[in-house]
Amino acid sequence: MNESLTSKLNCLINILKDENYFKRENIANEVPFYIFDYNPEDELEVRKTINQISESKQIKYNVEILNLYDIAINYLQENNLLEKTFEIEKKFTPEKFFTRLKSIIDPELILNKIVKISVTKEPDILILTGIGNIYPILRAHLIINKLQEKIYNKTVILMYPGTFEIIDTEGQLLLFNKLESKAFYRAFKICGGGVR
Numbered sequence: 001m002n003e004s005l006t007s008k009l010n011c012l013i014n015i016l017k018d019e020n021y022f023k024r025e026n027i028a029n030e031v032p033f034y035i036f037d038y039n040p041e042d043e044l045e046v047r048k049t050i051n052q053i054s055e056s057k058q059i060k061y062n063v064e065i066l067n068l069y070d071i072a073i074n075y076l077q078e079n080n081l082l083e084k085t086f087e088i089e090k091k092f093t094p095e096k097f098f099t100r101l102k103s104i105i106d107p108e109l110i111l112n113k114i115v116k117i118s119v120t121k122e123p124d125i126l127i128l129t130g131i132g133n134i135y136p137i138l139r140a141h142l143i144i145n146k147l148q149e150k151i152y153n154k155t156v157i158l159m160y161p162g163t164f165e166i167i168d169t170e171g172q173l174l175l176f177n178k179l180e181s182k183a184f185y186r187a188f189k190i191c192g193g194g195v196r
Contacts, residue, residue, distance in 0.1 A: 005042050009049045011191035012036060012157075016053060019060035022125065022155045032155040033144055034190040040132060040161040040176045050129060050159065061155075064123035068143075069133035071113050072105050098136055107138045108146075115150045125155045132161040132176065140173050144187055157190060164189050 015021045022032060038046050054065050076082040081104055088104075089097050118126055131140055140160060147156060162175040164187070 002042075005038065005045060008036075008038065008191045009046070013049070013053065013056075015190065016056075016059045016061060016063065016125070022061070033148060033187040034155070034157045035140075035144075035160050035164040035173075035187050036157055036190050037160045037162060037164040037192065043132065043161055046159060046161075047129070050127065053127070061124035062122070063125045063127060064117060064121050065127045065129060066114060066117060067130040067133075068110060068128060068138055069130035071110050071130075072134055072137065075105060075109060075113070102137055105137055107142055110134075110138055111143070111146050111150065114147065118151050118154050123154070125157060126151075127157045127159065129159045131158065135175060140175065158187075 050065055053059060053063060073082070076085055085101065085104060088100050092100060114126065114128070117123075128143065131138070131143070140158060143158060160173065160175075162173060162178075164173055
């Protein structure tokens with residue numbers, strides 16, 4: 001693991017050990033959404049750290065870690081659609097397959113599942129992972145914008161395999177450091193500076 005990544009992951013762990021970090025006044029009562037961006041090549045190390053966070057007794061918050069890809073797969077299994085999805089994949093080009101898949105997996109269903117978990121389990125913090133795995137069915141900008149409407153009172157940290165930068169007061173995401181989204185993001189960059 002490179003020194004820069006180690007430093008960033010340690011920063012995240014230390015923040016989660018600090019019971020005062022996520023107080024609303026620290027972000028001028030903005031919506032408490034954070035993006036932890038990292039090099040996509042470091043995915044396995046980030047996953048390992050997320051697992052450590054889930055098992056740590058030193059974390060000062062009730063943290064719920066949700067993998068967006070797993071939520072989508074569970075939805076397909078619960079609705080007996082997984083085998084059908086495999087059959088569709090065999091018949092179509094990747095582009096047509098993803099178009100069909102978007103009609104089967106409504107992103108709103110995944111977002112509603114996140115909202116339901118946030119209500120039933122009442123975590124202090126939701127950490128969302130798997131954005132790289134679920135792309136292009138569910139995009140980061142949709143998660144950020146829609147969840148801010150639905151769970152604006154919860155702290156959300158989106159683990160993002162790519163780059164999140166603030167340019168001229170607007171947040172820009174670059175998934176896998178290649179796929180640019182020019183939407184505006186009301187989110188804070190955690191462990192790396194830059195606030196919006």
